[in-house]
Amino acid sequence: MALIQKLISSDKYSLKCPYSMTPKGVCIHNTANDATASNEISYMQTNTNSTSFHIAVDDNEAILGIPLNRNAWHAGDGGSGEGNRYYIGVEICYSKSGGDKFTNAEKRASKEVAALLKQYGWTISNVKKHQDFSGKYCPHRTLDLGWQRFLNMIQGELDNINNTTEIYRVRKTWEDAASQIGAFSVFENAKACADANPGYSVFDSKGIKLYPLTITVGSKVKVIGTNYATGEIIPDWVKQNTYTVSQISDTKALLKEIASWVYLKDLVLA
Numbered sequence: 001m002a003l004i005q006k007l008i009s010s011d012k013y014s015l016k017c018p019y020s021m022t023p024k025g026v027c028i029h030n031t032a033n034d035a036t037a038s039n040e041i042s043y044m045q046t047n048t049n050s051t052s053f054h055i056a057v058d059d060n061e062a063i064l065g066i067p068l069n070r071n072a073w074h075a076g077d078g079g080s081g082e083g084n085r086y087y088i089g090v091e092i093c094y095s096k097s098g099g100d101k102f103t104n105a106e107k108r109a110s111k112e113v114a115a116l117l118k119q120y121g122w123t124i125s126n127v128k129k130h131q132d133f134s135g136k137y138c139p140h141r142t143l144d145l146g147w148q149r150f151l152n153m154i155q156g157e158l159d160n161i162n163n164t165t166e167i168y169r170v171r172k173t174w175e176d177a178a179s180q181i182g183a184f185s186v187f188e189n190a191k192a193c194a195d196a197n198p199g200y201s202v203f204d205s206k207g208i209k210l211y212p213l214t215i216t217v218g219s220k221v222k223v224i225g226t227n228y229a230t231g232e233i234i235p236d237w238v239k240q241n242t243y244t245v246s247q248i249s250d251t252k253a254l255l256k257e258i259a260s261w262v263y264l265k266d267l268v269l270a
Ligand SMILES: [Zn+2]
Pocket: 028, 029, 030, 074, 130, 138, 139
């Protein structure tokens, strides 16, 4: 999920987020009005009261307004309160009138919160409501619709994230499961393991061999390196496209469409 960053200027830190923070969880709010996430964030950042929160989510976007390593004043539990000092405040927009915009904002929020749980290694028990800290009936519409229902949405999104996390296995062959010497969630780490152990390859969870692959004349490739074989910098747009290898010489390949030589190590099969 894309969390758009529109961070508060540091000269507002003393008013809005004076303390550094190692977050312990997420605190959910409803805005109780019908403004967009962008308007919520800019209003929060520019007004002169201390009330603040980290993230606002509407039906279109989620915006980070205060860094996650600083506190925000959103939980109503005082200057040294657990919520105010250790929880990431997430505001769900459009709760005043509800309807589709709120439904979609809540759905987006469940994805963003799941991403935070994943990022910090948390579980659903790290998700609190404003009410837990101060007794205020917030997030009002989310509570009206059912708090457990919202937690279930987040759990579902977290399950999705966990199920789609690929595990890269390093083996001699896929069939020879006993030869496995490592399993990695980061492809580059699996590749390094295979490089350090001649005869080993990297496979995805379906058994497709991902590395090393042989590039030959006629292969469709993408460019991942930073320099052409001539030393010139490869512009970013070149890396967007797929090319055909028309010739291989030693450690280099000639890419037909751009008539350029690129080192084989800087190519991957498309
Ligand atoms: Zn609240």
